[in-house]
Amino acid sequence: MDNLLYNQTVFFKNKPRIVGNYSIVGPKEKEGNFGKYFDFAMEDDHFGEDTFEKAERKMIEKALLGAIKKANLKKHDIDLFLAGDLLNQIISSSYAARAFDMPYLGVFGACSTMAESLALGSVFVDGGYFRNVACATVSHFSTAERQFRFPLELGNQRPPTSQWTATASGCSIVSNKGEGPFISSATFGKVTDYGITDVNNMGAVMAPGTMNTMLAVFYDTKTEPSDYDLIVTGDLGKLGSEILIDLMEHHGVKLGKNYCDCGQMMYKIEQQVLMGGSGCGCSASILNSYIINEMKKEKLKKVLFIATGALLSTTASQQGETLPGIAHAVVLEI
Amino acid sequence: MHYRKRNEMYNQYVNGKIPKTSEWPSLFNSFWVGGLICIIGQGINDIILELMPTLAEQTAWAYTLIILIFIGSFLTGIGVYDRIGKFAGGGSIVPITGFSNSITSPALDFRSEGIVFGMCVKMFSIAGPVIVIGFVASTLVGLLYLII
Amino acid sequence: MLTYLIVFFVGGFICAIGQLLIIKTNITSARILVSFVLVGVFLEAIGVFDKIASVAKAGINVPIIGFGASLTKGAIAGGQAKGILGAFAGGLEAVAGGVVAAVLFAFIFSLIFKPKTKKS
Numbered sequence: 001m002d003n004l005l006y007n008q009t010v011f012f013k014n015k016p017r018i019v020g021n022y023s024i025v026g027p028k029e030k031e032g033n034f035g036k037y038f039d040f041a042m043e044d045d046h047f048g049e050d051t052f053e054k055a056e057r058k059m060i061e062k063a064l065l066g067a068i069k070k071a072n073l074k075k076h077d078i079d080l081f082l083a084g085d086l087l088n089q090i091i092s093s094s095y096a097a098r099a100f101d102m103p104y105l106g107v108f109g110a111c112s113t114m115a116e117s118l119a120l121g122s123v124f125v126d127g128g129y130f131r132n133v134a135c136a137t138v139s140h141f142s143t144a145e146r147q148f149r150f151p152l153e154l155g156n157q158r159p160p161t162s163q164w165t166a167t168a169s170g171c172s173i174v175s176n177k178g179e180g181p182f183i184s185s186a187t188f189g190k191v192t193d194y195g196i197t198d199v200n201n202m203g204a205v206m207a208p209g210t211m212n213t214m215l216a217v218f219y220d221t222k223t224e225p226s227d228y229d230l231i232v233t234g235d236l237g238k239l240g241s242e243i244l245i246d247l248m249e250h251h252g253v254k255l256g257k258n259y260c261d262c263g264q265m266m267y268k269i270e271q272q273v274l275m276g277g278s279g280c281g282c283s284a285s286i287l288n289s290y291i292i293n294e295m296k297k298e299k300l301k302k303v304l305f306i307a308t309g310a311l312l313s314t315t316a317s318q319q320g321e322t323l324p325g326i327a328h329a330v331v332l333e334i
Numbered sequence: 335m336h337y338r339k340r341n342e343m344y345n346q347y348v349n350g351k352i353p354k355t356s357e358w359p360s361l362f363n364s365f366w367v368g369g370l371i372c373i374i375g376q377g378i379n380d381i382i383l384e385l386m387p388t389l390a391e392q393t394a395w396a397y398t399l400i401i402l403i404f405i406g407s408f409l410t411g412i413g414v415y416d417r418i419g420k421f422a423g424g425g426s427i428v429p430i431t432g433f434s435n436s437i438t439s440p441a442l443d444f445r446s447e448g449i450v451f452g453m454c455v456k457m458f459s460i461a462g463p464v465i466v467i468g469f470v471a472s473t474l475v476g477l478l479y480l481i482i
Numbered sequence: 483m484l485t486y487l488i489v490f491f492v493g494g495f496i497c498a499i500g501q502l503l504i505i506k507t508n509i510t511s512a513r514i515l516v517s518f519v520l521v522g523v524f525l526e527a528i529g530v531f532d533k534i535a536s537v538a539k540a541g542i543n544v545p546i547i548g549f550g551a552s553l554t555k556g557a558i559a560g561g562q563a564k565g566i567l568g569a570f571a572g573g574l575e576a577v578a579g580g581v582v583a584a585v586l587f588a589f590i591f592s593l594i595f596k597p598k599t600k601k602s
């Protein structure tokens with residue numbers, strides 16, 4: 001293989017560590033497979049606010065505060081807040097940042113935002129520019145549905161390939177000292193478009209981008225799937241992860257039992273979510289609950305976390321554009 | 335253009351990969367729910383004519399439709415119509431109650447953005463095309479009848 | 483009783499066609515409504531609608547096809563009675579009750595109720 005083909009990975013020498021992690025989910029996610037691992041579950045989707053957008057903002061605020069507390073830090077210890085969400089102009093993150101007296105960078109990578117913010121946060125910490133960086137994302141089913149699809153009360157059926165936007169938020173504090181799993185490398189993905197136009201088939205949109213990033217990780221870090229205790233993709237859903245397995249096999253990489261997908265795992269089958277969960281909160285909440293907690297217990301020692309996103313806009317897809325996907329990866333070790 | 339070729343192949347592959355479910359159960363559900371809504375409409379119409387036998391047929395239908403629109407709108411408001419819709423699909427979209435649902439649901443949703451620019455502007459975000467196309471096509475037919 | 487049976491089967495059949503369109507072509511509900519309104523306009527334009535309606539009654543009046551048919555019926559009748567202005571005004575006149583009802587109820591209910599998150 002050509003050496004120049006992949007050089008998308010940055011390696012961290014100073015072991016930026018995740019010292020605090022907090023996850024918050026909605027009632028439906030609480031009933032799902034990971035219900036007992038989340039730090040906090042809301043009783044209803046309104047979270048005491050009068051609109052869903054305000055509820056979403058409150059979720060990310062709570063996730064940030066929770067993570068700071070779990071890291072045994074104070075608010076003024078946070079040098080940078082890196083966050084993103086799915087709404088137009090990422091209002092949930094920006095408006096949440098308004099309430100905190102800390103520098104803020106908004107990031108958008110659709111559902112890949114968690115890995116994107118973690119990777120960027122690690123770069124800042126590893127480079128010695130900042131001591132503590134908070135990386136967070138949030139998504140809310142009802143706000144996403146309103147923005148991307150149809151009104152909540154419209155009596156339509158969801159197509160069989162559609163995914164369910166998770167009402168969830170996760171926040172990690174990346175720090176230059178402390179205890180916790182460290183980020184050994186981050187791989188930034190390329191926007192990949194394989195000509196899918198169906199907005200209800202996000203898995204198929206994101207799978208090729210995920211394949212590209214995954215191949216880059218294995219090539220750049222000179223590892224193979226069996227070197228990891230867990231390879232977890234963001235939210236390809238059931239169909240998307242099946243496609244990914246096929247695509248990887250096509251490139252000579254066999255994904256084994258240590259591969260799984262957050263979207264596919266989030267809900268139980270009887271919750272009728274078709275292909276599984278999606279939304280940037282889906283992978284963020286599972287990373288910041290189950291995965292990091294298991295790593296702290298050293299049950300998982302090396303994890304490849306790839307968050308995947310479909311960079312769609314309703315305007316572009318109405319104009320007949322195909323849907324591009326992207327994926328970013330971080331390798332977590334303990 | 336090997337990209338185009340690749341994309342074509344990928345699309346073909348994905349289409350083959352999409353799980354195929356039988357359409358008969360959903361067709362059956364939309365059949366009986368749709369039929370039931372029509373029976374309810376017929377029942378309302380019969381009752382109206384029973385109560386007011388002097389009413390012209392056309393007027394009785396107008397009242398019937400208004401009552402059905404009320405029911406559809408109310409069920410949307412209390413959050414029931416979307417569940418019927420999930421079960422019945424076309425069975426609850428095609429009847430006039432579905433038209434009513436498609437007006438009430440965005441109105442409810444965008445109430446949070448204000449009455450004028452939220453609710454009133456978005457009210458026809460789904461049903462708008464129905465009214466536009468209906469007006470255009472019917473007026474053209476009316477004008478056509480004038481010529482011939 | 484027979485009427486009700488016919489109503490059920492005709493209405494159900496029309497709705498099932500709508501569902502078939504949704505499954506096969508993946509089109510949204512707005513497009514479904516538009517196509518059925520056009521069917522109504524067409525049936526009325528060729529003068530078949532009334533014949534079907536005399537047998538099927540609510541089976542064809544309750545589906546949105548009936549909306550398209552009344553629009554057209556109004557436009558044609560208005561055109562015959564009052565000329566060009568009638569053709570413009572007749573359609574809206576015929577469906578005004580339904581459209582205003584839909585708007586009014588939507589307005590009232592959205593002041594009373596709040597949208598709820600879908601359970602599944």
